[in-house]
Amino acid sequence: MKIALVGNPNVGKSTVFNALTGSNQQVGNWAGKTVERKSGIIQRANQTIELIDLPGTYSLTAYSQEEIITREYILRENPDVVMAMIDASNIERNLYLVLQILELAPRVVIGLNMLDLAQSSGITINTAELALALNVPVVEIVAAKGKGIEEFLTQAIRVGTLPQDPLPCKVPYPEELERKVQTMEGLLADNIWATRYPLRWLSLKRLERDPEIGQEWKINVSKPQQSKGKEQCCDLGDGASYELEETTVLPGEDLLQQYEAEGWSKDHFEMAFADAKYQYISHILPKFRTYLNPTKPTWTDSIDAWVLSPIWGYPIMFAILGLVFWGSFVASAPLGGAISQGMAWAAEVIVRVLQWAHAPDFVQSLIRDGIFAGVGAVLAFVPQIAIFFAFFSLMQDSGYLARASFLGDRFMQLMGLHGKSFFSLVSGFGCNVPGIMATRTLEDPKDRLITMLINPLIPCVPRLGVMSAVVAAFFPGSRGTVIMLSLLILSMFLVMVSALFMRRVVRQKERSAFVMELPLYHMPTLRNVLLPTWQKTYSFLKRAWTFILVASIVVWVLSSYPQGVPMKATWAGEMGGWLGFIGEPLGFDWRIMVAIVFGFAAKETTLSTLGILYGVAADASQSIAQAMTGAMTPLNAYTFLVVYMLYIPCLASVITTYKESGSLGWTSFGVAYNLILSFIMGWIVFHGGLALGFH
Amino acid sequence: MSCLLKDIRTGERVCIESIEGGGAIRRRMMDMGIVPGVELEVVRRAPFGGPLQVRLKGYYLAMRLGECAKIVVTGTRQTAIDKIPHLEYPLASR
Numbered sequence: 210m211k212i213a214l215v216g217n218p219n220v221g222k223s224t225v226f227n228a229l230t231g232s233n234q235q236v237g238n239w240a241g242k243t244v245e246r247k248s249g250i251i252q253r254a255n256q257t258i259e260l261i262d263l264p265g266t267y268s269l270t271a272y273s274q275e276e277i278i279t280r281e282y283i284l285r286e287n288p289d290v291v292m293a294m295i296d297a298s299n300i301e302r303n304l305y306l307v308l309q310i311l312e313l314a315p316r317v318v319i320g321l322n323m324l325d326l327a328q329s330s331g332i333t334i335n336t337a338e339l340a341l342a343l344n345v346p347v348v349e350i351v352a353a354k355g356k357g358i359e360e361f362l363t364q365a366i367r368v369g370t371l372p373q374d375p376l377p378c379k380v381p382y383p384e385e386l387e388r389k390v391q392t393m394e395g396l397l398a399d400n401i402w403a404t405r406y407p408l409r410w411l412s413l414k415r416l417e418r419d420p421e422i423g424q425e426w427k428i429n430v431s432k433p434q435q436s437k438g439k440e441q442c443c444d445l446g447d448g449a450s451y452e453l454e455e456t457t458v459l460p461g462e463d464l465l466q467q468y469e470a471e472g473w474s475k476d477h478f479e480m481a482f483a484d485a486k487y488q489y490i491s492h493i494l495p496k497f498r499t500y501l502n503p504t505k506p507t508w509t510d511s512i513d514a515w516v517l518s519p520i521w522g523y524p525i526m527f528a529i530l531g532l533v534f535w536g537s538f539v540a541s542a543p544l545g546g547a548i549s550q551g552m553a554w555a556a557e558v559i560v561r562v563l564q565w566a567h568a569p570d571f572v573q574s575l576i577r578d579g580i581f582a583g584v585g586a587v588l589a590f591v592p593q594i595a596i597f598f599a600f601f602s603l604m605q606d607s608g609y610l611a612r613a614s615f616l617g618d619r620f621m622q623l624m625g626l627h628g629k630s631f632f633s634l635v636s637g638f639g640c641n642v643p644g645i646m647a648t649r650t651l652e653d654p655k656d657r658l659i660t661m662l663i664n665p666l667i668p669c670v671p672r673l674g675v676m677s678a679v680v681a682a683f684f685p686g687s688r689g690t691v692i693m694l695s696l697l698i699l700s701m702f703l704v705m706v707s708a709l710f711m712r713r714v715v716r717q718k719e720r721s722a723f724v725m726e727l728p729l730y731h732m733p734t735l736r737n738v739l740l741p742t743w744q745k746t747y748s749f750l751k752r753a754w755t756f757i758l759v760a761s762i763v764v765w766v767l768s769s770y771p772q773g774v775p776m777k778a779t780w781a782g783e784m785g786g787w788l789g790f791i792g793e794p795l796g797f798d799w800r801i802m803v804a805i806v807f808g809f810a811a812k813e814t815t816l817s818t819l820g821i822l823y824g825v826a827a828d829a830s831q832s833i834a835q836a837m838t839g840a841m842t843p844l845n846a847y848t849f850l851v852v853y854m855l856y857i858p859c860l861a862s863v864i865t866t867y868k869e870s871g872s873l874g875w876t877s878f879g880v881a882y883n884l885i886l887s888f889i890m891g892w893i894v895f896h897g898g899l900a901l902g903f904h
Numbered sequence: 905m906s907c908l909l910k911d912i913r914t915g916e917r918v919c920i921e922s923i924e925g926g927g928a929i930r931r932r933m934m935d936m937g938i939v940p941g942v943e944l945e946v947v948r949r950a951p952f953g954g955p956l957q958v959r960l961k962g963y964y965l966a967m968r969l970g971e972c973a974k975i976v977v978t979g980t981r982q983t984a985i986d987k988i989p990h991l992e993y994p995l996a997s998r
Contacts, residue, residue, distance in 0.1 A: 727965065
C-alpha cells in the first residue's frame with residue numbers, strides 16, 4: 210500500500226513521518242529536482258506500507274518545485290490514500306490545500322495538529338463538525354507528543370482499503386463559473402482520461418490549460434535497498450524517475466479560445482477557482498471554528514517582541530549566531546583534535562604491521578602520509594559540521610530561522626537575494642559546507658543556485674585561521690587588525706557584486722517574491738533535531754569520502770615522486786614551476802603556486818605545505834609564518850592572502866555544491882569563477898600596491 | 905478610502921480590496937491566503953526599510969515593501985474576526 214503525507218510547511222509532517230518510520234527511512238532526491246525525497250516502509254497487521262513524505266507546500270498549482278513534486282507524485286504514482294496534515298491555528302490556509310487535494314484524490318484522511326497551540330491563540334475547532342463539513346475523517350494529533358499518530362495511520366489504512374471511493378464535499382463555484390466547468394466536463398466525459406482522474410478535476414485543469422494533464426508517464430522506481438545490517442537509512446540514489454511516454458491533447462481547445470475571447474484567460478480561471486475556494490472556506494468556517502480574541506498575548510507574540518524588536522532584534526541575532534558558531538567551531542575543537550590523534554594513532558599501528566610484513570617503504574609512506582593524513586584532515590572537521598547541522602535543525606524547527614531571515618532580508622535585497630539566503634551566507638563564515646547545504650530552505654531554485662555559487666567567497670574558519678597567522682607575522686600590532694578588516698570587507702564587497710553578476714548569468718528575470726510565513730514558535734523534539742543531523746552528516750561523508758581519498762593519494766604522489774630529489778624537482782615542484790607563469794604577474798614564486806594547488810584539498814594544510822617548501826621544520830602556524838617573513842615582502846603576503854581567501858573553496862565544499870545543485874556544469878562554473886576572480890583581484894592588489902609605493 | 909498596504913501604520917487593521925499586477929508573485933500571495941476580502945493587521949516593520957509583518961487569520965506573514973505596494977487596502981472597523989455576520993464578498997475586479 211502506498212500512502213502520501215501532505216501538508217503546509219511547518220505543520221509537523223516530519224514529526225509524524227519520523228515517528229512512524231523511525232530510522233527505516235530512505236532519503237534521496239526527487240528525479241531531476243534538488244528537493245529531498247523521503248520514504249519509509251512500515252509494517253502494520255500483515256500490511257507493508259510505503260509512506261512518502263511529500264515536501265511541504267501551500268498549493269497544488271504547478272509553479273514551485275514542491276508543488277510540482279506533490280502533484281506529480283499523486284498523479285503518476287497513485288497513492289492509495291493521502292494523509293493530509295493541517296494546523297489548527299492556521300486552518301483556513303491549510304484547508305485551501307486540502308480542498309485542492311480532495312479535487313484530485315478522493316481518499317483523504319485529515320490529521321489536525323497543534324490544537325494546543327491554537328487554544329492559546331483563542332481558537333477552538335470542533336473536529337466532528339469539520340469532518341462533517343468536508344465528509345472526510347479527521348483525527349486529532351499532537352505530533353510533538355506523539356499523540357494520535359497511530360490512530361491517524363489506522364484511519365488512513367481503513368480509508369485506503371475501502372471498496373469504493375468516498376464522495377467528499379464539492380466546492381460550489383459561482384454560477385457563471387460553474388456553467389463553464391460543466392460545459393468542459395461535457396466535452397471531456399468520453400475521453401479516456403476521465404476514467405483515470407476525477408472528471409471535475411480534469412475539466413478544472415483543462416480550463417487552466419494545465420500542462421500536466423494528458424501526459425502518460427512511466428515510473429521507474431528504484432527498489433528500496435534491502436538492509437545490509439542496521440543502517441538502512443540515507444540511500445542516496447534518486448527515488449523514482451519518470452519517463453514521458455506520450456502526450457495526448459485533450460479536447461476543448463475551441464471552447465478555451467472562445468472563453469478567452471470573452472475575457473476568461475487561463476489566469477482568470479486560476480484566480481476564480483482560488484477565490485471560490487477561499488470563499489467556500491470562509492462560508493463553512495463558522496461551523497467548526499470559534500475564535501475569541503485572547504486576553505493575553507501568545508508565547509510567540511511575547512518572544513517576537515524581543516526577537517524582532519528594532520533595538521534588540523539584531524543584538525539577539527548576533528548573540529544566537531555567535532553561540533552557534535562558538536558551539537560548532539570552537540567548542541568542538543577537542544573532538545576534532547581527538548579524531549586527528551585517533552587517525553594518526555591508527556596510521557602508526559598499520560605502519561607497524563606493514564613494517565613487520567616487510568612492506569616497501571613507499572607503501573608505508575602512502576598509508577601514513579598520504580591516505581591517513583589527507584582523510585584524517587577532513588574527518589577532523591566532521592564534528593564541526595555535525596554540531597552545526599544540529600543547531601541549524603534546532604533553529605529551523607523552532608521557528609527562529611524565519612525570524613533571522615526577516616531581519617536579514619533588507620541586506621539580502623541589496624544583493625538581489627532572498628532573506629533566507631542570509632543564514633546560508635552567514636554560516637559560510639564557519640564553514641562553507643553547511644553554508645551551502647543551508648540553501649535548501651530557499652524555494653526558488655535560481656535563488657538557491659546563486660547563493661550556492663557565491664558562498665565560497667565567504668572566508669571560512671580554517672581560511673581565517675591561516676590568514677590571521679600570516680597577518681600577525683607580517684603586520685604586527687594594530688596594523689594587523691586593519692589589514693584583516695580590509696580583507697573581510699573586500700570579500701563582502703565581492704560577494705555582493707558576484708550576487709548581482711550571478712543573477713545575470715543564471716538568468717533570473719523576476720526578482721524572487723519575499724512572502725514568507727513566520728511560524729508560531731514551538732519546541733522541537735529531540736528526534737526532529739538529531740535524525741536530520743545524522744542523515745545530513747552521513748550523506749555528506751558517504752559522497753565525499755571517495756573524492757577525498759583520491760585527492761589525498763594524488764597529493765601524496767605528486768609531492769613524493771620522483772623520490773630522493775629536492776622539493777623543486779618533484780612532480781609537485783615541476784608543476785609549481787610550470788604554473789609559475791600564472792603566478793609571476795602577482796609576484797608569486799613556484800612555492801606559493803604549489804601551496805595554492807595543494808590548498809585545494811584542505812585549506813588548513815596550506816601553511817604546513819608552505820613550511821615544507823620553505824624548508825621550515827616547525828609545527829605551529831605562527832612560527833611558519835614568521836619564517837616566511839624572510840622570504841616574502843609584506844605586499845607579496847597581502848597579495849597571497851587575497852588570492853588565498855578567494856581562489857577556491859576546499860574540495861569538500863565543491864563536492865557539496867555538486868551534490869546540492871545536481872549540476873556538474875554549474876559547479877565547474879563556480880570553481881572557474883572563483884579562480885579567475887581571485888587571480889584578477891590578486892593582480893589588481895599587487896600592481897596597485899606597487900603603483901602606490903608599497904612593497 | 906483606499907491606500908496601499910505599505911503605507912499602513914503598525915497596529916492598524918485593514919481589509920484587502922485588490923491586488924495589482926500578476927504573475928508569480930500574485931499566485932504566491934494567493935496561495936498564502938492573501939486574497940481580496942481578508943482582514944489583516946500590520947504587526948511590525950523590519951528596520952532599515954525591511955519587510956512588513958502582518959497577521960491574518962491567526963498566522964503571520966512577512967512581505968517586502970515592494971510586494972506590499974501592490975496590495976490595495978481599505979480601513980475596517982475594529983471587530984473580532986469571527987463575529988462579523990456572514991457577508992457576501994463579490995468577486996473583486998481583476
